[in-house]
Amino acid sequence: MDDPSKKLPRDETGSYLHLKLKRFPSVEALSMSHAKKTWAQYPQDADIDVAPSNRSKCRQCHQVIEKGNLRARLWLQCHRGCKISAYFHGKNCVWKYPETSKINKLDDFDGIQKLSKSDKQYLEAEFAKLKNETSGKRKPDETPSDIAVQTDSKKKRSQ
Numbered sequence: 032m033d034d035p036s037k038k039l040p041r042d043e044t045g046s047y048l049h050l051k052l053k054r055f056p057s058v059e060a061l062s063m064s065h066a067k068k069t070w071a072q073y074p075q076d077a078d079i080d081v082a083p084s085n086r087s088k089c090r091q092c093h094q095v096i097e098k099g100n101l102r103a104r105l106w107l108q109c110h111r112g113c114k115i116s117a118y119f120h121g122k123n124c125v126w127k128y129p130e131t132s133k134i135n136k137l138d139d140f141d142g143i144q145k146l147s148k149s150d151k152q153y154l155e156a157e158f159a160k161l162k163n164e165t166s167g168k169r170k171p172d173e174t175p176s177d178i179a180v181q182t183d184s185k186k187k188r189s190q
């Protein structure tokens with residue numbers, strides 16, 4: 032049987048080209064019901080932590096992300112809308128990956144508040160550099176403001 036994934040476009044390194052960050056603005060844009068599960072579980076576009084083990088590999092350089100190193104993850108969406116987890120070295124590699132430029136603000140990396148002050152400062156500097164580099168070039172795909180419907184159930188306490 033033919034492996035249907037062989038028909039999907041890849042770049043010269045073998046990475047799939049159909050995997051994109053923010054390919055679909057929200058789960059409402061999808062017609063495939065099975066994609067909802069991963070959207071519900073991982074509403075964020077990206078997260079960042081300190082690697083708890085040597086088990087993840089970097090999508091950019093294809094090397095192991097060693098335990099204790101800064102580790103970023105992008106939730107790439109396939110052409111059908113499923114979210115796919117892609118790990119990167121949080122230093123260097125993730126900033127070279129083209130899809131990273133679609134991230135609007137550093138806070139979109141889930142977990143960043145848990146990092147050390149020096150890690151945060153490093154990330155702020157890298158993010159600012161990336162935004163400077165990309166602001167002159169053509170804009171990444173338009174990303175409509177979050178359509179995610181949230182019922183605001185905050186109760187205001189009046190004292």
Ligand SMILES: [Zn+2]
Nearest residue numbers: 089092120124
């Ligand atoms: Zn890497």
